[in-house]
Amino acid sequence: MMGAECMKRFFIISGGKIEDTFAKAVLNGVAEKTVIAADSGMEFLRRNEIIPQIIIGDFDSVSSGTLEWFQKKDDIIWHKLNPVKDDTDTESAIRLAISMGAELITVLGGTGSRLDHVLGNIELLGIGLEAGVKIELLDANNRIRMTDCGMILKKEEQFGKYVSLIPYTAKVEHLCLTGFKYPLDDYCLKGFCSLGVSNEITEKQAEITFEKGILIVIESRDDAAMTYEI
Amino acid sequence: MMGAECMKRFFIISGGKIEDTFAKAVLNGVAEKTVIAADSGMEFLRRNEIIPQIIIGDFDSVSSGTLEWFQKKDDIIWHKLNPVKDDTDTESAIRLAISMGAELITVLGGTGSRLDHVLGNIELLGIGLEAGVKIELLDANNRIRMTDCGMILKKEEQFGKYVSLIPYTAKVEHLCLTGFKYPLDDYCLKGFCSLGVSNEITEKQAEITFEKGILIVIESRDDAAMTYEI
Numbered sequence: 001m002m003g004a005e006c007m008k009r010f011f012i013i014s015g016g017k018i019e020d021t022f023a024k025a026v027l028n029g030v031a032e033k034t035v036i037a038a039d040s041g042m043e044f045l046r047r048n049e050i051i052p053q054i055i056i057g058d059f060d061s062v063s064s065g066t067l068e069w070f071q072k073k074d075d076i077i078w079h080k081l082n083p084v085k086d087d088t089d090t091e092s093a094i095r096l097a098i099s100m101g102a103e104l105i106t107v108l109g110g111t112g113s114r115l116d117h118v119l120g121n122i123e124l125l126g127i128g129l130e131a132g133v134k135i136e137l138l139d140a141n142n143r144i145r146m147t148d149c150g151m152i153l154k155k156e157e158q159f160g161k162y163v164s165l166i167p168y169t170a171k172v173e174h175l176c177l178t179g180f181k182y183p184l185d186d187y188c189l190k191g192f193c194s195l196g197v198s199n200e201i202t203e204k205q206a207e208i209t210f211e212k213g214i215l216i217v218i219e220s221r222d223d224a225a226m227t228y229e230i
Numbered sequence: 231m232m233g234a235e236c237m238k239r240f241f242i243i244s245g246g247k248i249e250d251t252f253a254k255a256v257l258n259g260v261a262e263k264t265v266i267a268a269d270s271g272m273e274f275l276r277r278n279e280i281i282p283q284i285i286i287g288d289f290d291s292v293s294s295g296t297l298e299w300f301q302k303k304d305d306i307i308w309h310k311l312n313p314v315k316d317d318t319d320t321e322s323a324i325r326l327a328i329s330m331g332a333e334l335i336t337v338l339g340g341t342g343s344r345l346d347h348v349l350g351n352i353e354l355l356g357i358g359l360e361a362g363v364k365i366e367l368l369d370a371n372n373r374i375r376m377t378d379c380g381m382i383l384k385k386e387e388q389f390g391k392y393v394s395l396i397p398y399t400a401k402v403e404h405l406c407l408t409g410f411k412y413p414l415d416d417y418c419l420k421g422f423c424s425l426g427v428s429n430e431i432t433e434k435q436a437e438i439t440f441e442k443g444i445l446i447v448i449e450s451r452d453d454a455a456m457t458y459e460i
């Protein structure tokens with residue numbers, strides 16, 4: 001049986017905001033996995049005593065105490081990056097995971113108050129499109145994915161309450177939405193508007209199809225509705 | 231003298247996360263202004279006893295107590311929107327401000343933990359490009375703008391420490407950056423990479439020029455470096 005558990009599952013722990021209870025529940029929910037710490041993502045792992053298989057980064061944003069704590073552990077593969085580099089540590093971690101055969105990569109700690117980092121990490125979802133690998137950014141309020149070919153969302157597997165569609169390309173052409181509260185038929189979704197925000201799934205499953213363009217798909221929930229079930 | 235104070239300055243208070251001390255300092259820093267509350271942005275205004283000139287929304291996400299509190303005030307212009315509508319309240323507020331002759335619109339409360347709302351609001355910056363009106367999203371960590379023609383950033387007017395450039399279009403062509411720690415010369419900035427994140431201004435002023443495309447420009451600071459000076 002090919003389920004999510006059988007896929008080559010990678011988790012990248014980045015240095016943004018992490019809600020520990022949420023992130024631990026996510027990690028514990030998957031038995032077979034590879035965990036990569038991207039630089040200051042190490043802080044979350046240390047305070048929760050989780051040992052990653054791989055640590056990558058230039059180590060300019062992790063505390064020396066945390067760095068030493070992991071250096072004493074056996075069986076960790078280290079990738080030391082040059083601090084003067086073009087790519088972020090998260091980008092390097094994603095590229096490494098793909099080179100190791102990842103089929104699904106979940107980035108935890110890729111969001112937070114620095115919105116340049118958030119947008120930079122959303123850009124990185126496109127590396128997954130190019131490589132044919134599924135990548136998602138996940139936090140307690142959002143699951144963010146990118147698609148160039150549409151998507152089926154089963155209500156029972158949905159993350160949160162809302163589904164929002166943001167055009168990554170200037171246009172997403174011939175967009176059809178079925179199974180949603182606000183359906184669309186052969187619509188050209190363009191940027192500079194908020195039409196795709198806060199849709200909801202009303203059927204057992206919802207389907208997003210389109211013929212040209214790239215969509216950012218965000219499943220989200222408000223703080224009030226937040227639980228740590230995922 | 232034409233300074234920022236002489237422009238037709240509009241503030242839109244949206245329903246996302248607002249740090250009160252920061253937002254109040256921003257509002258108090260501008261003498262002549264029009265304040266528009268977009269739906270649950272009213273909550274911030276009520277708890278700080280600020281009376282907006284205009285309230286707009288479908289009022290589905292504001293508490294009844296707050297709604298009643300404002301209904302008792304004189305001299306507020308109300309725009310009641312249909313709750314089944316395509317646009318968000320923030321989009322309606324931006325379009326209203328532009329129709330009233332706004333020259334610079336600052337959106338407070340346009341960010342927060344719901345990243346679909348954040349991305350939806352970043353899309354709205356493009357309405358400013360189309361209308362020739364400056365729009366910015368502002369929170370305690372980020373100032374987010376969009377440009378289709380480049381920008382000059384004076385160090386003394388910079389918001390925070392970092393400047394990040396995210397391509398809104400698939401390509402931003404012939405990009406030149408001067409006055410930055412990481413300059414660029416005639417570069418084609420493409421999506422799906424993190425190259426433009428976390429640059430810094432090293433000269434008195436920095437200049438961003440390009441010939442084709444649209445850029446998202448984010449000035450940001452970490453929490454640790456946060457002060458309420460703006």
